Amino acid sequence: MHEVEKNIIRTGTTTLGIMCKDGIVLAADKRVTEGERLIAHKMFDKVFLITDKIAVTTAGNVSEVQLLLKLTKAELKLRQLRTKTEPGVRETASLFAMLTYENIRKFSPLIAISAFLVAGVDKKGFWLFEIAPDGSLLEHKDYVSTGSGSIIVYGLLEDAYKQDISVEEGIKLAIRAISAAMHRDTPSGSGIDVVTITKEGAKKVMTQEVKEIFVKK
Numbered sequence: 001m002h003e004v005e006k007n008i009i010r011t012g013t014t015t016l017g018i019m020c021k022d023g024i025v026l027a028a029d030k031r032v033t034e035g036e037r038l039i040a041h042k043m044f045d046k047v048f049l050i051t052d053k054i055a056v057t058t059a060g061n062v063s064e065v066q067l068l069l070k071l072t073k074a075e076l077k078l079r080q081l082r083t084k085t086e087p088g089v090r091e092t093a094s095l096f097a098m099l100t101y102e103n104i105r106k107f108s109p110l111i112a113i114s115a116f117l118v119a120g121v122d123k124k125g126f127w128l129f130e131i132a133p134d135g136s137l138l139e140h141k142d143y144v145s146t147g148s149g150s151i152i153v154y155g156l157l158e159d160a161y162k163q164d165i166s167v168e169e170g171i172k173l174a175i176r177a178i179s180a181a182m183h184r185d186t187p188s189g190s191g192i193d194v195v196t197i198t199k200e201g202a203k204k205v206m207t208q209e210v211k212e213i214f215v216k217k
Contacts, residue, residue, distance in 0.1 A: 014149030014181040015046060015057035017117045017128045018161070018170045019142055023198035024119045024126055025170035027178050028057045029149070030191035047193040047204070050076065054092050054120030055195045055202040059147045060113040060133065068099050068114055089120035093129035093137060101135025115146050119197055126197065149181030156180050167196050171205065 015028040028046035046058050050073060058065040072095055076087045096116050103114065116131040130138045130146065138144075143161055145153040156177045165173065171194055178192045194205040 013046060013059045013147035014145065014153060014178055015059055015117055015147055016145040016150075016153050016157070016174060016177055017057065017119050017130075017140065017143060018157075018165070018174055019126065019128050019140065020165050020167045020170040021163075023121070023167040023170075023196055024128055025167060025174045026055055026057050026117060026119050026195045026197070027174035028059075028193050029178055029182055030193060045193060047195045049195070049202050049204065050092060050118075051087065051120070052201045053086070053122065053197070054089055054118065055197060056096070056119070057117040057146070059115045064103060064114040068096065068103060068116075071099055072096055086122070088122045088124070089118065089127035089129070092120065093118040093127070093131065097131045097135050097137040100131050100133070104133060104135065117144060117146060120202065121197055121199060145177070149178075152181045153177040167198060171196065 013029060016026070018025040018027075026047050030046065047055060048058065048069060049055050050069075056069075058069070072092070075095060076092060079087060079091075096118055100114055100116070113133050115133045118127075118129045118131065120127055128140045128144065130140060130144050132138070142163070143157050145157070157173070160173055160176070174194055175192060182192075196203050196205055
């Protein structure tokens with residue numbers, strides 16, 4: 001696990017999830033790096049809608065992340081066709097965890113590193129899960145951050161987070177946290193993606209909307 005941790009830190013990114021009284025906020029930066037010095041892409045999406053009620057943030061090797069996203073979405077679609085029911089958030093997170101566990105243990109000259117935050121709403125309520133690079137699955141009741149900029153994010157969230165925070169307040173806090181990471185963590189940067197999950201479902205907050213909310217008093 002020590003070697004995996006070293007590689008996930010070198011890959012670099014910042015993602016976070018915040019539980020709110022009326023929903024969940026997910027956010028991530030948009031920079032992709034190769035090694036420690038090269039910026040490979042400046043506008044890469046790291047937050048994806050899996051269903052209309054479930055979203056996921058990604059970190060790690062781009063190829064592994066893209067593969068696991070495709071496999072998970074395909075498996076969930078097959079299950080939905082077979083059962084005629086929508087996938088639950090815990091079911092989706094467990095599927096990500098299983099595939100991540102299997103992927104990192106396959107024989108390959110390249111280490112398959114990936115990590116995810118899975119958040120959504122279903123009949124049982126709002127859920128926020130973390131899938132670590134080793135495939136372990138953890139539920140969070142307040143907030144969580146992953147990637148090389150997470151130590152900066154945690155410093156801010158520990159001070160600013162409150163249990164009764166609203167989604168609108170959560171968006172502002174997420175932007176502050178990711179912005180702080182981008183200022184101090186070189187592999188994180190180039191923009192911010194934000195997704196909100198409410199009773200109405202998962203919605204990506206566009207860049208212009210983020211700016212308007214951020215400056216609103």
